[in-house]
Amino acid sequence: MRKFQILLSLLLLTITVSAKSKDGWQALFNGKNLTGWHQLNGQAKYHVEKGEIVGTTVANTPNSFLATDINYGDFILELDLLVANEMNSGIQFRSISNPEVMNGRVHGYQCEVDPSARAWSGGIYDEARRGWLYTGELNPAAKPAFKLGEWNHYRIECVGSSIRTWVNGVPVAYVLDDMTSSGLIALQVHSIGKDVQPGQQIRWKNIRIKTTGLKATETADVFVVNLLPNTLCQAEKTQGWKMLFDGTTTTGWKAAGQDKFPSEGWKVEEGTMMAVAKVKGTDIVSEEKFSAFEFQFEFNFAEGANSGVKYFTGNGGPSIGLEYQVLDDKKHPDAKMGVVGNRTMASLYDLIPADKQDRFIKPAGQWNIGRIVVYPDNRIEHWLNGMKVVEYVRGSSIYKALVARSKYAEFKDFGMVKEAPIMLQYHQDQVQFRSLKIRKL
Numbered sequence: 001m002r003k004f005q006i007l008l009s010l011l012l013l014t015i016t017v018s019a020k021s022k023d024g025w026q027a028l029f030n031g032k033n034l035t036g037w038h039q040l041n042g043q044a045k046y047h048v049e050k051g052e053i054v055g056t057t058v059a060n061t062p063n064s065f066l067a068t069d070i071n072y073g074d075f076i077l078e079l080d081l082l083v084a085n086e087m088n089s090g091i092q093f094r095s096i097s098n099p100e101v102m103n104g105r106v107h108g109y110q111c112e113v114d115p116s117a118r119a120w121s122g123g124i125y126d127e128a129r130r131g132w133l134y135t136g137e138l139n140p141a142a143k144p145a146f147k148l149g150e151w152n153h154y155r156i157e158c159v160g161s162s163i164r165t166w167v168n169g170v171p172v173a174y175v176l177d178d179m180t181s182s183g184l185i186a187l188q189v190h191s192i193g194k195d196v197q198p199g200q201q202i203r204w205k206n207i208r209i210k211t212t213g214l215k216a217t218e219t220a221d222v223f224v225v226n227l228l229p230n231t232l233c234q235a236e237k238t239q240g241w242k243m244l245f246d247g248t249t250t251t252g253w254k255a256a257g258q259d260k261f262p263s264e265g266w267k268v269e270e271g272t273m274m275a276v277a278k279v280k281g282t283d284i285v286s287e288e289k290f291s292a293f294e295f296q297f298e299f300n301f302a303e304g305a306n307s308g309v310k311y312f313t314g315n316g317g318p319s320i321g322l323e324y325q326v327l328d329d330k331k332h333p334d335a336k337m338g339v340v341g342n343r344t345m346a347s348l349y350d351l352i353p354a355d356k357q358d359r360f361i362k363p364a365g366q367w368n369i370g371r372i373v374v375y376p377d378n379r380i381e382h383w384l385n386g387m388k389v390v391e392y393v394r395g396s397s398i399y400k401a402l403v404a405r406s407k408y409a410e411f412k413d414f415g416m417v418k419e420a421p422i423m424l425q426y427h428q429d430q431v432q433f434r435s436l437k438i439r440k441l
Contacts, residue, residue, distance in 0.1 A: 024211070024212050025208045025209070025210050026209055026210070026211070027207065028068060028208060029204070029207040031051040032051075033048055034048060036069050036070075037066050037067065037068060037069065038066075038067055038069060039064065039065070039066055039067070040064070040065045040066075040097050040106050041062055041063055041064055041065055041104070041106055042061040042063050042065070042189070042191060043058055043064060044056060044058050044061060044064035045058060046064075046187075046189075052204060053066065053204045053205070053207075054201055054203050055089070055189040055201065055203075056198075056201050057087060057189055057190070057191075057196075057198050057201075058198050059192065062191050063188060063189070063191050064189045064191075065092060065095075065097075065184075065187070065189075067092070067097065067184040067185065067187075068184055071182050071183050072093070072094070072158075072185055072211065073094070073158070073181055073182035074159050074160065074214050075093075075158055075209050075210060075211045075214070076156070076157050076209070076210045076214060077091075077154075077155070077156045077207075077208075078153065078154065078155050078156075078207075078208055079091070079153075079154050079206055079208070080151045080152065080204070080206045081113065081151070081152055081154060081202060081203060081204045081205075082149070082150065082152070083201075083202045083203075084148070085115065085201075086115045087115070087190065087192075087200040087201075087202060088113065088114060088115075088116070088190040089113035089187075089188050089189060090125065090127070090188040090190070091110065091111040091113070091154065091156065091187060091188070092108060092109065092127060092185060092186035092187075093109050093110075093111065093156055093158060093183070093184075093186075094108050094158060094181065095107060095108030095109060095110070095180075095183045095184045096108050096180065096183050097184060102128065106128065106184070107126075107127050107128035107129045108126065108127060108180050108183050109124060109125075109126060109127070109180065110124065110126070110127045111123075111154065111165050111173075112136075113188075114136070114146070115148045118136065119144070120136030120143075121143075121146035121152070121167055122146070122154070122167040122170075122172030123135055123136045123165075123172065123173055124163065124165065126179075127188075130179075131359060131360075132386050133175050133225060133227070133386075134172075134173035134175050134225050134386065136172075137386060137388060138173075138223045138225065139171075139172055139173065139222050139223055142171065145167040145168050145169075145170035145172065146168070147168070151205075152168055153166075153169070154166070157214075157217060159214045159215065159216035161178045162174075162176055162217075163176070163177060164216075164217055171219075171222050172222070174222050174224045174225065175225045175226075175227065176226040176228050177227040178227075178228060179227075185209075187202075189202065218233065218234045218235050219235065220234075220235040220238035220239045224236050225369075229298070230243065230246065230271055230435055232437065236437070239439065240439040240440065241296075241437050241438070241439045242437065242438060243437050244286055244288075244436040244437060245433070245434070245435075245436040249268060250266070252286060252287050252288070253284050253285065253286060253287065254284065255284055256282060256283040256284065256285045256313075256318040256319050256423060257318035257319070258282075261284065262281065262284065264276070264281055265279055265281020265282055265426050266284055266426070269432075271434055272433060272434045273424065273432070273434070273436070274430065274431070274432045274433075275427070275430060275432075277305075277429050277430040278428055281426035282426055283310075283318075283319045283424065283425050283426050284424050284426070285313070285318070285422065285424075286421040288421065289420055290311075290419055290421070290422065290440065291374070291419040291440075292375060292376040292440065293438055293440050294372070294373045294374070294441055295311070295371065295372045295422060295436075295437070296369070296371050296436070296437045296438070297309060297370050297433055297434075297435065297436045299326050299367070299432065299433050300365065301326060301364055301430070301431045301432075302364055302365070302429060302431070303328060303331050303364040304328050304332050304429070305364065305427075305429035305430060306327050306332050306427040307326040307424070307425045307426070307427050307429060308327075308424075308425040309323070309324040309326065309370065309422065309423065309425070310322060310323045310422075310423035310424075311323075311324075311374070311420060312394070312416070312417050313417070314420050315414055315415065315416060315417055316411035320408070320414070321415055321417075321420060322349075322380075322394075322415045323348070323349035323350075323425070324346060324348070324349075324370055324372055324382055325344065325345055325346060325347045325348075325349045325354075326370070327343070327344060327345045328345075328364050329345050338350050341353035345384065346383075346384040347390065348380075348382060348392065350406045351392075351402045351406055351408075352392055353390075354382060354384065354390050356384055356387065360384060360385045360386070361384070369385050370383065371383035371384075373441075375441060376441060377393075378393055378394040378395055378396075379393055379394075380392055380393070380394055394416065403415070422438070
């Protein structure tokens with residue numbers, strides 16, 4: 001009888017393992033110990049308790065990471081986590097720890113765990129590399145998904161260049177990027193400040209991964225951050241986006257106030273529309289005009305450069321209009337002119353200063369992501385690297401007062417045309433633009 005029971009148990013175990021294998025899921029945590037994992041960088045405490053991995057903050061130590069022994073490329077990762085306080089944490093994936101790079105500092109993609117009032121849980125941060133790729137501000141509807149003091153179910157999907165996250169079944173982030181194709185998965189315990197009491201904890205359980213039979217989820221249910229230059233994914237196309245620059249030609253663009261593309265000042269180089277420094281150049285505009293729209297663009301400027309993206313031009317001349325400032329705030333003198341910083345990067349030039357933090361500004365030589373949103377009711381927003389930095393209503397009494405005290409006061413109905421092209425400003429400096437994409441609202 002005893003032998004029969006053992007054989008039955010073994011048979012049931014075999015059936016269970018076989019079912020899991022057919023389903024494609026594999027446990028990354030055995031519920032008993034930390035076999036298959038190793039700790040990197042900081043000295044936070046990790047231990048197993050009641051079938052859960054517990055991470056505990058420790059004073060005077062950098063970020064700590066409990067990492068898998070194996071690297072993973074394409075996968076779906078699911079786990080449950082619980083935080084009963086406002087400690088920051090995250091789940092690293094496709095991350096790297098190489099002794100020859102930053103002394104082994106873990107760097108790469110991170111799915112955010114953010115119990116604070118900011119509520120960016122599920123956002124994607126590029127740890128120790130590029131910073132925020134997908135902030136919670138890009139998908140505010142997902143902010144309430146995370147539950148403080150309760151178990152939260154996380155899902156991270158990486159298939160090729162497609163990276164997506166869900167928190168408790170709510171889609172949060174959608175990024176397309178190809179910087180890292182494989183790497184470690186790691187559970188982060190963030191460092192704490194000197195005034196923070198150590199001993200805060202985060203718990204993880206039910207950690208499993210699937211690496212076969214994968215297909216990228218392409219539903220157009222959230223905003224997409226596409227970091228693959230000059231491309232549109234299927235979800236973006238479904239959302240109505242189209243390219244304004246094909247990455248190889250000047251098709252669809254012409255000199256402001258003219259019928260053809262200028263012979264000097266601009267050239268297409270390495271997938272960018274580049275303003276060539278110190279030649280006889282002119283502003284260029286899209287051949288198509290727009291009224292209510294959402295426009296995305298990436299820009300990369302040389303040290304000390306000045307340029308801009310203009311919209312609703314025409315009242316006062318083909319180059320007179322509202323301007324999203326493109327500027328090297330640290331090196332160009334215009335940053336200190338105007339009023340209260342209203343000529344700095346991403347500002348509504350000479351009218352409204354951009355409310356931005358240094359950590360969301362990329363310096364000369366690095367790519368920034370700009371975004372202009374014009375709603376049908378004349379509400380307008382400027383965004384920089386995932387953060388809204390300017391918001392105003394075109395034609396409102398406040399808008400008119402700002403114009404009246406600006407350099408545009410002499411132009412009647414400044415910025416109030418019904419529709420106009422998108423304009424890239426030539427300002428004698430080298431500036432590159434790419435991934436110019438637009439959709440009508």
